[in-house]
Amino acid sequence: MKTLLPPRTGLAGILLALAAVFATASASVAAETTAADSAAAVAAYPLTTCVISDDKLEDGDMGPPINYIHKEEGKPDRLVRFCCKHCIKKFKKDPARYLKVIDEAAAAKTSGSAPAGDPHAGHNH
Secondary structure: OOOOOOHHHOHHHHHHHHHHHHHHHHHHHHHHHHHHOOHHHHHHOOOOEOOOOOOEOOOOOOOOOEEEEEOOOOOOOEEEEEOOOHHHHHHHHOHHHHHHHHHHHHHHHHHOOOOOOOOOOOOOO
16 A cells, blocks of 8 residues: 655654644734734824724724734835724725825824814715
8 A cells, every 4th residue: 555645754744844834824924913013003003093984993882993904015014993894995995095194193193283184984884
């Protein structure tokens, strides 16, 4: 009878291979979230309300905020915080519009002035 695996590859070899696959997957997920979704990034986030609905992020009616990592080719990952997962769909339709609001809020926070008008379209679930 032929074996499918060389004698040295038995159960121990399979387990080592699986451990390597899971370690690599875990490391890549951790790398994606550590920079943009770190406690420092959350603390530095310039808005206290959802960029889509203007609902409060902390202690709001929608539950705990959703930390979303926006990825764009050639640009660093960005943390965007939402009041709920439904707002992510609206964000994805026009991310540049909402990232501009976040950037303006960050600039205002840095300069100590109030941000310009808020172009929120409201919470339409």
